């Protein structure tokens with residue numbers, strides 16, 4: 368075990384400069400108002416004429432999407448809509464999207480939706496442009512070349528997919544999530560327009576917002592963090608604590624809350640792309656794959672428990688996050704504890720349960736194994752490791768309701 372840890376620590380140290388030197392682009396940002404007009408001008412400037420709009424069946428009916436589509440048609444674009452992306456986009460549906468976009472002879476993708484739609488569209492674009500099968504690109508650095516021009520319009524403030532180099536698909540037959548990681552997946556353009564977010568239901572606003580918070584917190588605690596990611600993450604954490612409750616309570620009217628959450632989500636996506644995430648995501652990915660728990664909800668439940676585990680090693684950084692959200696305490700440890708309480712309070716306010724009700728005892732070892740593998744091999748440069756897999760199994764067991 369000790370020898371293995373030494374080897375993984377070596378790997379983590381080698382990957383640190385690699386992560387800093389890897390060329391990762393930042394999308395051009397188009398903001399409200401008149402984002403549709405700006406998209407049209409950009410497409411005309413780039414002489415692109417056959418957009419494939421990729422979304423889900425709900426977003427396709429929203430006023431913001433329909434207005435964009437109508438404006439594209441009015442401007443003379445030859446569009447196609449593929450609106451069959453589902454949560455955790457499955458590989459068969461993605462293959463259908465590849466066939467449809469290819470048949471259309473698309474030259475640009477406009478992905479409109481939450482993380483699932485943008486992720487699905489990234490994979491469709493890469494495979495349709497580069498003539499690859501989705502199975503063949505699962506993994507890290509399997510693409511190397513960019514697909515067609517890609518515009519991401521997030522309708523949730525959470526995954527940060529509009530700026531990340533990751534896309535996740537699922538293989539339901541194997542109950543597995545298949546991440547695709549490649550700098551060529553970073554969108555060319557991210558449209559941060561709150562008009563697309565105003566109809567988002569409170570529960571999804573809450574869970575996706577907690578995903579953004581988890582990105583910022585895990586990125587801030589990452590050993591790959593830099594001065595730039597630190598200041599962006601503290602600002603995102605402050606924004607999320609201030610504006611997520613408002614977006615949850617009155618998201619259909621509170622334009623400022625939606626704008627601020629949209630920026631926080633983008634920034635946290637940008638930072639974790641450079642620093643990676645941590646145990647929360649590693650455990651959430653396996654729980655999501657096994658039981659279909661939405662990604663943001665799984666993160667929201669796990670986050671405070673992982674922060675408690677980090678107290679021993681990371682009190683100074685937890686205290687800095689406490690200060691960012693306006694909490695004051697007599698000592699660093701007390702401030703760190705206050706931040707963890709504040710995360711729990713926020714989740715409670717957003718009506719997020721404190722435990723899972725789906726984790727089966729017989730799956731604990733598999734979850735621990737998968738999470739350990741993800742942390743070690745990605746790598747996620749976390750501030751603290753579990754001494755043994757058994758310790759991690761018992762930690763995961765405490766996340767389940769009946770063991771509380």
Ligand SMILES: [Fe+2]
Pocket residue numbers: 526578581582648662666
């Ligand atoms: Fe996430």
